[in-house]
Amino acid sequence: MTRISTVIIGAGHCGLAMSRRLSQRNVDHVVLERGRVANSWRTERWDSLRLLTPNWQSTLPGDPYDGPAPDGFMTMPELIFRLERYAQRGGAPVQTQTEVLAVHAEASGYRVETTRGVFHCANVVLASGACNIANAPAVAAEVPRSVQTFTPMSYKRPADLPNKGVLVVGASASGVQIAREVHASGRPVTLAVGEHVRVPRSYRGRDIQRWMQRLGLLDQRWDAVDDLNRVRRTPSLQLAGGGLWRTLDLNALTDDGVRIVGRLVGVRAGKAQFSGSLANMCAAADLKMNRLLDAIDAHVEETVLQHVVGPQRRLAPTRVPSDPLLELDFGGEAIGSVIWATGYRPDYSWLHLPVTDRKGRLRHDGGVLDAPGLYAMGLPFIRKRKSTLITGAGDDAAALAEHLVARSARRLAA
Amino acid sequence: MISNTPDTPTADGDIAMTAGGWRVSTLARIGDLVGALTGGGRSTAQGRDNANADKKGNEMQTQSIANNGVNVEALLGAREALTEAPEAAMFKWRARCEWIDGAHSRSTVDGFFGLGAEQRRPQPHVVDADHPAEFAAMDNGATPVELVLSALASCLTAGVASVAQNRGIQLRSVKASVEGHMDIAGILGIDPEVRNGFSMIRVHFDIDSDATADEIAAVVAQSQKRSAVFDILTNPTNVHVQVDVRDDVHNDDVA
Numbered sequence A: 001m002t003r004i005s006t007v008i009i010g011a012g013h014c015g016l017a018m019s020r021r022l023s024q025r026n027v028d029h030v031v032l033e034r035g036r037v038a039n040s041w042r043t044e045r046w047d048s049l050r051l052l053t054p055n056w057q058s059t060l061p062g063d064p065y066d067g068p069a070p071d072g073f074m075t076m077p078e079l080i081f082r083l084e085r086y087a088q089r090g091g092a093p094v095q096t097q098t099e100v101l102a103v104h105a106e107a108s109g110y111r112v113e114t115t116r117g118v119f120h121c122a123n124v125v126l127a128s129g130a131c132n133i134a135n136a137p138a139v140a141a142e143v144p145r146s147v148q149t150f151t152p153m154s155y156k157r158p159a160d161l162p163n164k165g166v167l168v169v170g171a172s173a174s175g176v177q178i179a180r181e182v183h184a185s186g187r188p189v190t191l192a193v194g195e196h197v198r199v200p201r202s203y204r205g206r207d208i209q210r211w212m213q214r215l216g217l218l219d220q221r222w223d224a225v226d227d228l229n230r231v232r233r234t235p236s237l238q239l240a241g242g243g244l245w246r247t248l249d250l251n252a253l254t255d256d257g258v259r260i261v262g263r264l265v266g267v268r269a270g271k272a273q274f275s276g277s278l279a280n281m282c283a284a285a286d287l288k289m290n291r292l293l294d295a296i297d298a299h300v301e302e303t304v305l306q307h308v309v310g311p312q313r314r315l316a317p318t319r320v321p322s323d324p325l326l327e328l329d330f331g332g333e334a335i336g337s338v339i340w341a342t343g344y345r346p347d348y349s350w351l352h353l354p355v356t357d358r359k360g361r362l363r364h365d366g367g368v369l370d371a372p373g374l375y376a377m378g379l380p381f382i383r384k385r386k387s388t389l390i391t392g393a394g395d396d397a398a399a400l401a402e403h404l405v406a407r408s409a410r411r412l413a414a
Numbered sequence B: 001m002i003s004n005t006p007d008t009p010t011a012d013g014d015i016a017m018t019a020g021g022w023r024v025s026t027l028a029r030i031g032d033l034v035g036a037l038t039g040g041g042r043s044t045a046q047g048r049d050n051a052n053a054d055k056k057g058n059e060m061q062t063q064s065i066a067n068n069g070v071n072v073e074a075l076l077g078a079r080e081a082l083t084e085a086p087e088a089a090m091f092k093w094r095a096r097c098e099w100i101d102g103a104h105s106r107s108t109v110d111g112f113f114g115l116g117a118e119q120r121r122p123q124p125h126v127v128d129a130d131h132p133a134e135f136a137a138m139d140n141g142a143t144p145v146e147l148v149l150s151a152l153a154s155c156l157t158a159g160v161a162s163v164a165q166n167r168g169i170q171l172r173s174v175k176a177s178v179e180g181h182m183d184i185a186g187i188l189g190i191d192p193e194v195r196n197g198f199s200m201i202r203v204h205f206d207i208d209s210d211a212t213a214d215e216i217a218a219v220v221a222q223s224q225k226r227s228a229v230f231d232i233l234t235n236p237t238n239v240h241v242q243v244d245v246r247d248d249v250h251n252d253d254v255a
């Protein structure tokens, strides 16, 4: 049994950033990690993955990018190396191979049960990740047994898939990246496209992330957006790292020969059924993209950057097939596997506290939960648009650490 | 928010309803409403330009600019209330239909279930359906497939009005024409490869407003995104059909 002020659950970048912030404030804490530092990046990603945020941006507090390629995109081994080095340099008190099995409230705070004993603490920081479980729609159960199913967490490389056609469901970052490499391996890909966020990799000669930062979009706060639920549900940007400046959108995939179809809405009698809404999904994504680019143009005008940046070259509208496929026969079309790239969700099954809504999502105000001394990090737009990115952890950890320290001081005073 | 909404029916289609102790006075086009309140538009763009702007102020300003006859405030109230009371959002829509003669039938629509209770309109609505003379019928009404097209057009049009209202866009006129393509070799059983239903539906909107072409395109996109009929037509739905066989002899026995 250990008594400690604060337990951080998870040694991903969020847990490490929080540890750094707490150390700076002399808060006694431990970081409990079920695997090793950067466990998600080691065990839950596919081989070829690179970050979609550029190196200059993928940084943690006190650790700016000092490598040779600020505009490049890190591979998983590079990222794991950097996170390990960060933990070591900061002397983060990480206890690895320690899985949290249950968190309960008790009189003076929380009881954290792990595979290596029990911790009693006043504060708990949930930094256990936003992507513990890959979502699959209910219709997944109807897919014929002969078809293998994967998620972006179980998929590692094309060679693991049957040498047949592949249906990739979902066209956000994970889906488009996997669709491209699987199709390139000679397995013909059909990509089911629902709501997605299209952006060019770069615009007017600058990476899109550079513009998002410059326009202040990444720093937009949760309490200053019009519809928080909607922005929190917004899928990841249709982006890929690597292939510098290369846009990976539906047009690029169509050029590769990937077949684009509507959202998967049913599986019946051995056939997948797709929505007839593809044209609208693409039109809406094009409109939103152009609104963002308009905002960039306006910013260029205002700040008189016209002579510094490139021309206003826009991506062509998404080419939608004139008669998108509505039905796909798994047997007839020789589909050997389905990859559900339909988003991720966190797993709080071990959190035995009344802090979730009826859909199991955490109820929180900017990462401060409805239970004293309980905090969360790393979820989409938890405090800012960038909260979901590595670069967002520094600010969020600082704000929440500040809250935690102020609360502890009040408790002592009382 | 709910108690601020007017208690008496006002705009077209408004219905006063009470459910479980709380009151929602306007629930027109609830399917479209949710979308009307999301998605980037003028008002949200404004909000973005000034992250610290008073959001309430922006909305009010928006409402005073445009008037498309949509009570956005009540719809916002309904959305908020139904988020709190999800069971009240479970609706059952109904129609009754009776065969008259040949292809002619008459449907009646009056009650529905929603907001946790049975609801009834003051007056039923009656819709006749038939086939035209080309099908050797009496043409006493639109064909059922034309009613489907008209339902799609009405649903999208209502959506355009509410989304535009919420985004502060004043509409002057909105006209939709809808065309459904069909090879009737399917329904006539000539070719089993041909489906019975539409092979494709085309919607054309002609909209006169004070907004730019892109803003209108975004309104139309959003109205599709939140349209119940658009969803019904583009996505499959399980349909369960049950039959009660009336047998005179049995009826006599029972009686």
Ligand SMILES: Cc1cc2nc3c(=O)[nH]c(=O)nc-3n(C[C@H](O)[C@H](O)[C@H](O)COP(=O)(O)OP(=O)(O)OC[C@H]3O[C@@H](n4cnc5c(N)ncnc54)[C@H](O)[C@@H]3O)c2cc1C
Pocket (backbone or CB within 6 Å): A009, A010, A011, A012, A013, A014, A015, A032, A033, A034, A035, A036, A037, A038, A039, A040, A041, A045, A050, A051, A052, A053, A058, A098, A099, A100, A101, A127, A128, A129, A130, A131, A152, A174, A344, A350, A377, A378, A379, A387, A388, A389, A390, A391
């Ligand atoms: C495919 C993919 C690509 C991404 N690409 C980018 C990108 O390009 N740029 C970028 O900035 N971000 C990217 N994101 C990452 C995203 O930033 C993070 O997923 C999110 O912000 C959460 O970070 P985290 O540190 O909270 O979670 P994680 O990195 O998942 O860390 C959580 C840690 O908690 C541990 N843990 C979980 N449960 C327990 C438990 N019960 N007991 C003990 N330990 C536990 C896990 O083992 C893990 O080490 C990507 C995510 C995914 C899934």
